[in-house]
Amino acid sequence: MEGFNVMRTARxxxxxxxxxxxxxxxxxxxxxxLAQVLLTSLFSMAFFAFVADFAGxxxxxxxxxxxxxxxxxxxxxxxxxxxxxxxxxxxxGTMPVLISSPSGLFTIFTGMALFQILAGFLTVIVSLGxxxxxxxxxxxxxxxxxxxxxxxxxxxxxxxxxxxxxxxxIYLRTGMILASVxxxxxxxxxxxxxxxxxxxxxxxxxxxSLPLTYAVxxxxxxxxxxTLTEVFPEIGMMLLLGGAMLILSWFMLxxxxxxVRRNGSYEAF
Amino acid sequence: xxxxVTYAAFRQQMTHFLTDPQWxxxxxxxxxxxxxxxxxxxxxxxxxxxxxxxxxGGVLGMWGxxxxxxxxxxxxxxxNGTLEPLMVSPTNLMDVVTGRSIWNTLIGLSNAxxxxxxxxLMFQTxxxxxxxxxxxxxxxxxxxxxxxxxxxxxxxFVLTRASSVLMSSLEFPIxxxxxxxxxxxxxxxxxxxxxxxxxxxxxxxxxxxxxxDGYTGIGPGILGSLGIMIGLTVLYIIMAKWxxxxxxxxxxxxxxxxxx
Numbered sequence: 001m002e003g004f005n006v007m008r009t010a011r012x013x014x015x016x017x018x019x020x021x022x023x024x025x026x027x028x029x030x031x032x033x034l035a036q037v038l039l040t041s042l043f044s045m046a047f048f049a050f051v052a053d054f055a056g057x058x059x060x061x062x063x064x065x066x067x068x069x070x071x072x073x074x075x076x077x078x079x080x081x082x083x084x085x086x087x088x089x090x091x092x093g094t095m096p097v098l099i100s101s102p103s104g105l106f107t108i109f110t111g112m113a114l115f116q117i118l119a120g121f122l123t124v125i126v127s128l129g130x131x132x133x134x135x136x137x138x139x140x141x142x143x144x145x146x147x148x149x150x151x152x153x154x155x156x157x158x159x160x161x162x163x164x165x166x167x168x169x170i171y172l173r174t175g176m177i178l179a180s181v182x183x184x185x186x187x188x189x190x191x192x193x194x195x196x197x198x199x200x201x202x203x204x205x206x207x208x209s210l211p212l213t214y215a216v217x218x219x220x221x222x223x224x225x226x227t228l229t230e231v232f233p234e235i236g237m238m239l240l241l242g243g244a245m246l247i248l249s250w251f252m253l254x255x256x257x258x259x260v261r262r263n264g265s266y267e268a269f
Numbered sequence: 270x271x272x273x274v275t276y277a278a279f280r281q282q283m284t285h286f287l288t289d290p291q292w293x294x295x296x297x298x299x300x301x302x303x304x305x306x307x308x309x310x311x312x313x314x315x316x317x318x319x320x321x322x323x324x325x326g327g328v329l330g331m332w333g334x335x336x337x338x339x340x341x342x343x344x345x346x347x348x349n350g351t352l353e354p355l356m357v358s359p360t361n362l363m364d365v366v367t368g369r370s371i372w373n374t375l376i377g378l379s380n381a382x383x384x385x386x387x388x389x390l391m392f393q394t395x396x397x398x399x400x401x402x403x404x405x406x407x408x409x410x411x412x413x414x415x416x417x418x419x420x421x422x423x424x425x426f427v428l429t430r431a432s433s434v435l436m437s438s439l440e441f442p443i444x445x446x447x448x449x450x451x452x453x454x455x456x457x458x459x460x461x462x463x464x465x466x467x468x469x470x471x472x473x474x475x476x477x478x479x480x481x482d483g484y485t486g487i488g489p490g491i492l493g494s495l496g497i498m499i500g501l502t503v504l505y506i507i508m509a510k511w512x513x514x515x516x517x518x519x520x521x522x523x524x525x526x527x528x529x
Binding site for chain 1 (some may be wrong): 310318434450455
């Protein structure tokens with residue numbers, strides 16, 4: 001077996017990420033892509049902000065909801081897009097070519113995921129802008145460095161979850177449906193729009209097995225001026241969960257590649 | 270309108286759906302999740318407000334399906350390479366899309382019913398409808414109005430391969446301005462006229478008046494809201510017909526459909 005080669009891996013990552021960007025903008029013009037980012041972030045946040053305003057629940061204020069949705073926006077973009085990567089390759093018929101290449105699915109999909117992570121950063125910046133300038137979120141006490149660290153680690157951990165979901169999706173007829181289901185779960189399970197304590201007791205451990213729950217808790221603390229030390233438990237859990245999911249996705253993708261090559265059973269899935 | 274073409278398109282769409290029915294999930298998941306979140310935010314609230322959230326969730330379900338299916342209705346032709354033969358066939362494109370839309374409308378109705386049932390089972394809201402027959406009639410007309418908006422979008426989806434992007438961009442604005450989950454009176458002043466020109470806003474209003482005791486609605490009452498919705502729906506269908514004719518002629522004249 002060929003050993004790990006840093007330069008070769010970096011080259012594959014660069015190629016696949018540039019291919020991902022070219023694929024995106026070959027299918028749609030850049031301005032339409034940007035419009036989608038801007039409109040979807042605004043209106044999904046507005047929807048829950050108006051619901052919170054109408055409900056008048058003192059624990060779930062408009063400020064509570066818009067901050068949660070700002071963090072959720074990065075998860076939505078990275079998780080859905082990354083989980084969908086293998087599904088798209090299957091859909092357009094390029095998966096057998098990728099499997100037969102010596103580069104490895106994990107490296108190729110990681111490269112493709114880099115652009116989605118950048119898109120996630122853009123989305124969270126735009127969403128926080130909406131939260132402040134349209135919905136009046138007060139971030140005057142926010143610790144900006146800590147918030148930036150949380151956003152970066154959230155993107156990493158959600159990418160891990162996305163890769164794992166994408167790997168599962170390869171075994172299905174289409175992974176797109178699984179990706180769309182999972183990308184919305186954060187809205188319900190992760191304390192984005194209401195406290196996790198509102199959920200039934202049996203469901204709360206599921207919430208705390210998802211990195212987004214810790215991301216939202218850490219972001220709420222950072223918005224009130226918490227330091228890095230104070231949010232370290234949440235950040236640590238995100239790193240742990242994200243790392244574990246990435247490793248798991250590596251094993252799943254490797255296992256799938258080997259099985260398909262050995263059995264010639266790609267078309268069975 | 271050529272009924273035979275429309276019926277054939279209806280059957281074809283039905284066959285496609287029954288071959289792979291899992292595709293109902295993406296159009297159902299967002300409205301379903303949004304309904305759950307709304308009901309969780311309305312903690313310890315019951316009665317009319319809960320019913321409003323459940324009804325709203327059903328409308329979101331119908332809208333999600335309408336938008337999703339109208340977009341894919343053309344995109345699948347583009348993807349499968351059948352859009353060009355479809356465009357050059359002597360049948361009217363709108364007749365074909367109408368047949369597909371009728372099937373999608375039926376599925377949209379099942380989406381709404383599924384959201385109602387799930388919300389009831391999960392939250393045991395225990396709310397009832399004062400006049401189920403009237404409510405169901407308004408629900409069907411509202412669904413037809415959503416389908417007519419879908420027809421307009423379908424016409425534009427002929428022009429672009431970016432329909433999936435347009436679909437996801439258009440999903441949430443309608444959720445907000447239709448007032449499905451909250452009264453449109455809490456929207457900013459500039460957004461309220463947009464709600465008024467959307468037929469589903471009036472459908473939601475009529476549904477809420479029919480279902481919730483003491484709900485006054487936007488103003489014109491149940492018959493007024495129903496009338497405005499039907500009028501707007503007819504207007505949308507006329508607009509869709511005009512757009513289809515213009516776009517069909519345009520792409521045939523220029524022979525550029527494969528380029529988009």
